Amino acid sequence: xxxxxxxxxxxxSSVGQHDAREIAPCEAxxxxxxxxxxxxxxxxxxxxxxxxxxxxxxxxxxxxxxxxPGAEGFGVKRAGLAIPGSVMLLVAPGCCGRNTSLVSDMPxxxxxxxxxxxxxxxxxxxxxxxxxxxxxxxxVGCLAVRPSxxxxxxxxxxxxxxxxMERVCxxxxxxxxxxxxxxxxxxxxxxxxxxxxxxxxxSLYSLLEPRSKxxxxxxxxxxxxxxxxxxxxxxxxxxxxxxxxxxxxxxxxFDEFQRMAEANFNLVLHPEARFxxxxxxxxxxxxxxELTRLxxxxxxxxxxxxxxxxxxxxxxxxxxxxAAERAVEAFGDVAPGASFAVGECLNAxxxxxxxxxxxxxxxxxxxxGTLQAENYVFxxxxxxLSPQTRVYSNMEPTMIHYDVRSNPVDYALGKDACWYHPxxxxxxxxxxVQPYGYAGVRRxxxxxxxxxxxxxxxxxxxx
Amino acid sequence: xxxxxxxxxxxxxxxxxxxxVLFELGGIVVVCDAGGCTxxxxxxxxxxxxxxxSAIFSxxxxxxxxxxxxxxxxxxxxxxxxxxxxxxxxAIVGTPVPSVIGTDYRALRRMSERRAxxxxxxxxxxxxxxxxxxxxxxxxxxxxxxxxxxLPIEPGRVRVxxxxxxxxxxxxxxxxxxxxxxxxxASAAEKNLVVAPSGLRAAKLLERRxxxxxxxxxxxxxxxxxxxxxSYDVRGKRVLVVQQQVAANAMxxxxxxxxATSVTCATxxxxxxxxxxxxxxxxxxxxxxxxxxxxxxxDVLVGDPTLWRIVPQFSGVTVDKxxxxxxxxxxxxxxxxxxxxxxxxxxxxxxxx
Numbered sequence: 114x115x116x117x118x119x120x121x122x123x124x125x126s127s128v129g130q131h132d133a134r135e136i137a138p139c140e141a142x143x144x145x146x147x148x149x150x151x152x153x154x155x156x157x158x159x160x161x162x163x164x165x166x167x168x169x170x171x172x173x174x175x176x177x178x179x180x181x182p183g184a185e186g187f188g189v190k191r192a193g194l195a196i197p198g199s200v201m202l203l204v205a206p207g208c209c210g211r212n213t214s215l216v217s218d219m220p221x222x223x224x225x226x227x228x229x230x231x232x233x234x235x236x237x238x239x240x241x242x243x244x245x246x247x248x249x250x251x252x253v254g255c256l257a258v259r260p261s262x263x264x265x266x267x268x269x270x271x272x273x274x275x276x277x278m279e280r281v282c283x284x285x286x287x288x289x290x291x292x293x294x295x296x297x298x299x300x301x302x303x304x305x306x307x308x309x310x311x312x313x314x315x316s317l318y319s320l321l322e323p324r325s326k327x328x329x330x331x332x333x334x335x336x337x338x339x340x341x342x343x344x345x346x347x348x349x350x351x352x353x354x355x356x357x358x359x360x361x362x363x364x365x366x367f368d369e370f371q372r373m374a375e376a377n378f379n380l381v382l383h384p385e386a387r388f389x390x391x392x393x394x395x396x397x398x399x400x401x402x403e404l405t406r407l408x409x410x411x412x413x414x415x416x417x418x419x420x421x422x423x424x425x426x427x428x429x430x431x432x433x434x435x436a437a438e439r440a441v442e443a444f445g446d447v448a449p450g451a452s453f454a455v456g457e458c459l460n461a462x463x464x465x466x467x468x469x470x471x472x473x474x475x476x477x478x479x480x481x482g483t484l485q486a487e488n489y490v491f492x493x494x495x496x497x498l499s500p501q502t503r504v505y506s507n508m509e510p511t512m513i514h515y516d517v518r519s520n521p522v523d524y525a526l527g528k529d530a531c532w533y534h535p536x537x538x539x540x541x542x543x544x545x546v547q548p549y550g551y552a553g554v555r556r557x558x559x560x561x562x563x564x565x566x567x568x569x570x571x572x573x574x575x576x
Numbered sequence: 577x578x579x580x581x582x583x584x585x586x587x588x589x590x591x592x593x594x595x596x597v598l599f600e601l602g603g604i605v606v607v608c609d610a611g612g613c614t615x616x617x618x619x620x621x622x623x624x625x626x627x628x629x630s631a632i633f634s635x636x637x638x639x640x641x642x643x644x645x646x647x648x649x650x651x652x653x654x655x656x657x658x659x660x661x662x663x664x665x666x667a668i669v670g671t672p673v674p675s676v677i678g679t680d681y682r683a684l685r686r687m688s689e690r691r692a693x694x695x696x697x698x699x700x701x702x703x704x705x706x707x708x709x710x711x712x713x714x715x716x717x718x719x720x721x722x723x724x725x726x727l728p729i730e731p732g733r734v735r736v737x738x739x740x741x742x743x744x745x746x747x748x749x750x751x752x753x754x755x756x757x758x759x760x761x762a763s764a765a766e767k768n769l770v771v772a773p774s775g776l777r778a779a780k781l782l783e784r785r786x787x788x789x790x791x792x793x794x795x796x797x798x799x800x801x802x803x804x805x806x807s808y809d810v811r812g813k814r815v816l817v818v819q820q821q822v823a824a825n826a827m828x829x830x831x832x833x834x835x836a837t838s839v840t841c842a843t844x845x846x847x848x849x850x851x852x853x854x855x856x857x858x859x860x861x862x863x864x865x866x867x868x869x870x871x872x873x874x875d876v877l878v879g880d881p882t883l884w885r886i887v888p889q890f891s892g893v894t895v896d897k898x899x900x901x902x903x904x905x906x907x908x909x910x911x912x913x914x915x916x917x918x919x920x921x922x923x924x925x926x927x928x929x
Contacts, residue, residue, distance in 0.1 A: 169633035207586035208703035212620040228581035300610035
C-alpha cells in the first residue's frame with residue numbers, strides 16, 4: 114500500500130494552499146513479529162521496529178512509565194528520596210520538575226521536594242552551580258526538622274554541560290553540615306552503561322559508612338519498596354540464623370539505614386543494583402549474590418537450591434512450592450486455557466512471565482516488551498512453546514494503530530496491556546510493594562482467580 | 577532567592593503550551609527530547625492525552641545524538657513515521673537539550689520537509705520559558721504557515737484563540753476548539769476572540785494579513801467571577817486575582833461591577849502592557865507573591881489554592897480557583913458549562929479561630 118505522503122521530495126511542502134484531514138493510517142496495522150521469527154533472527158538482527166533507538170518513541174499512556182519514569186513507580190525522583198528523612202533539591206529547567214507534584218502529593222513525599230529553576234543565563238554562565246550551596250542552606254533553614262540528607266538532582270542539561278556535581282555537593286555539605294549527594298536524572302543516558310536508575314542506587318548506598326560486620330545481617334538490594342511481607346525469602350534467611358534482613362524501604366530512620374553497612378552479604382534482586390553492590394563489595398567488603406525474579410515455580414526452586422548451595426544450606430521450600438502450584442491450578446480451574454496479553458509495565462519480566470503462563474497451560478497471544486540480552490533467553494523458550502505469540506514494542510510509532518479487536522484476549526497483565534485491552538479482565542500488577550518468589554506466583558494467580566470470579570459474579574463474563 | 581521554589585512545583589513550560597495548541601490538529605508532533613519532557617507534557621500537562629489517541633512522539637535523543645548533532649537521524653525517523661501515518665503536517669517542538677546544543681530549527685524544518693514530504697513547523701521552545709510563550713509560538717507558526725489567503729468572510733464565524741487546557745484550566749468547550757480546518761480557513765473568520773495572552777500575537781498576525789478584527793475577552797472567566805460574586809459578597813473589598821491576564825481582567829470587571837473597592841490583577845505568566853492596568857503585578861518568584869500579599873492589604877485572594885501555602889499569615893478570605901499551569905489541577909468536570917461549583921471560598925480568619 115502506498116502512503117500519500119510518499120510524495121516526491123518537496124512536493125507537498127511547496128503547496129501553498131492547505132487541506133485539513135484527520136489523522137488516518139496509511140497501513141493501519143501496528144508492527145509485530147512472532148516469537149518464532151524473532152528467535153530465528155537472533156538478538157543481533159532484531160527488526161528496527163523493536164529497537165527503541167532506531168525510531169521515534171510513540172507516546173501513549175502505555176509508555177508513560179518509559180517517558181516519565183517518575184510519574185509511575187520509582188523514577189529517579191522517588192528513588193533519590195529512599196533514605197528516611199532526606200529531601201531533594203531539583204536543579205533543572207522548570208520542565209524537568211513539572212510533574213513532581215504527582216509525587217509530592219503523596220503523604221510520604223510532602224515537603225521533601227524543592228526546586229532551583231534554571232534559565233538560559235544559568236546554562237550559558239553556569240551560575241546556577243554557585244547558587245546551589247546557598248539554596249541548600251535556605252531549604253534546610255525552612256524545614257521544621259533537620260533532614261538526614263539532601264539529594265541534588267540534576268538533569269540532561271547538566272549532562273551536556275559536563276557539570277561536576279560531586280564538587281558542588283561537597284561545597285554544600287560544608288555549608289550545612291549535612292550529607293549532600295548528587296543524583297542524575299539524565300534521560301539522555303538511559304541506554305548507556307550506567308543509566309540513571311543504576312546511578313541513583315550507587316549514590317544512595319555510597320552513604321553507608323564502614324561498620325563491623327555481623328554474620329546475622331543481610332541486605333536485600335534492588336527495589337525501593339519492600340518485598341511482600343509473606344515472601345518466603347525472609348523465612349529462608351531466618352532459617353539460616355539471619356536476624357536482620359534490611360531493605361532501604363523498611364529502614365525507619367537514617368541510623369537504621371546506616372546499619373546496612375554491617376551486612377554479611379547482599380542479595381541483589383534487580384540488575385540495576387548490580388553496580389551499587391559491586392561498590393559495596395569494594396568499599397565495605399560486603400559480597401553479593403544476585404537472584405532473578407521468576408514466575409516459573411520449578412525455576413524458582415532451582416534458584417533457591419543454587420542459593421542454598423552457595424550459603425551451605427538447604428531450604429525447605431516444599432510447602433511454598435506447593436502453595437504456589439495450587440494457586441496456579443486454582444486459577445486454571447476457573448479459567449482453563451485462558452488467553453493473555455502480557456505487558457512490560459508490571460512487576461515481572463514480560464517474556465519470562467509469558468513462558469511461565471504458557472508452561473502452566475495458558476495461551477499468551479501478545480507480549481508488549483523490550484527485548485534485551487537479559488531476557489532474550491526467555492524469548493527463545495517462548496518461541497519453542499508458543500511460536501505464534503506476537504511481540505510488540507510499546508514505543509514503536511505504528512502502535513498508534515493498535516486495535517483491540519485484532520487480537521482479543523481474556524486477560525491483560527500489566528498496565529500497558531490493560532490499556533491496549535480495555536475489554537479484557539485486566540490486572541496491572543505494578544504495585545510498589547514487590548511480589549517475589551513463590552509468594553509472588555501465589556499472589557499473582559490468586560489475584561487472577563479473584564478477577565475471574567468477580568467477573569462471573571458480576572455477570573460480566575463467563576469464566 | 578531567584579529561582580528557588582520552596583512551596584510551588586514548577587509551572588507548565590513552553591513546550592507543554594506548544595503541544596497543547598497542536599494537540600487536536602492532526603499533525604505528527606515530535607518533541608525533540610530524551611523522553612522525560614514528552615512524559616511530562618503528555619502525562620501531566622495534556623489532559624486530553626489519556627482520552628484520545630494522538631500522534632505525539634519523543635525523539636528519544638541519547639547522549640551521542642546530542643553530542644554529534646544527529647539531526648539527520650531525527651529527520652529519517654520522522655520521515656519513517658510520515659510514511660506510516662497520514663497527517664496534516666509535522667511539528668518539531670524544542671526542549672532544553674536542543675536549546676543547549678544550539679539546534680538550527682530552520683535547517684531542521686527544511687530537511688524534514690524535503691525528506692518527509694510533509695509541511696513542517698518548528699517551535700524553538702526551551703523548557704525554561706512558561707507555557708504561554710510556547711502556545712503563542714505554536715499559534716503564530718500555524719497561522720503563518722497554513723492559513724490560506726483571501727477566503728470570503730463567513731458572517732458569524734468567530735475563531736477563538738488561546739483556548740487550550742493550559743489557558744482555560746479545563747478542556748476547551750467544543751465550539752472553542754481549534755481544528756486544522758480552522759487554521760487553514762482563518763481568513764474566512766469574521767472576528768477572532770482572544771481569551772488568553774497566548775493568542776494575541778496570532779490575532780495581530782491575522783489582523784495584519786487578512787484584516788480580521790479581534791476582541792480580547794474571556795467569557796468563561798467572567799462567568800466564573802460572577803459565580804464567585806454570587807456566593808461571596810465582594811462589595812467594599814480589596815481583591816487580588818492571580819490568573820492568566822485575560823482571565824484576570826475579565827474577573828476584575830465582574831468584581832468591580834459588584835462594587836469591589838479595588839481589584840489588582842497579578843500573573844505568573846505573560847503580562848502584556850496593552851492589557852495591563854496601573855498597579856497590576858508580574859510575579860516571578862515565591863517571594864514576589866509573599867510580598868504582594870503581605871504589603872497589599874487585600875481582603876480577598878482569588879487564585880490557585882497551592883499559593884496559599886506561601887502566605888500562611890494572610891488573615892482574609894481565599895477563593896480557590898485552580899489554575900492548571902500552576903498546580904496541574906483542572907477545574908472540576910462541568911465547570912465550563914457553569915453547572916458545577918468550581919471555586920471554594922474560605923476565610924482564613926474563621927479557620928484560625
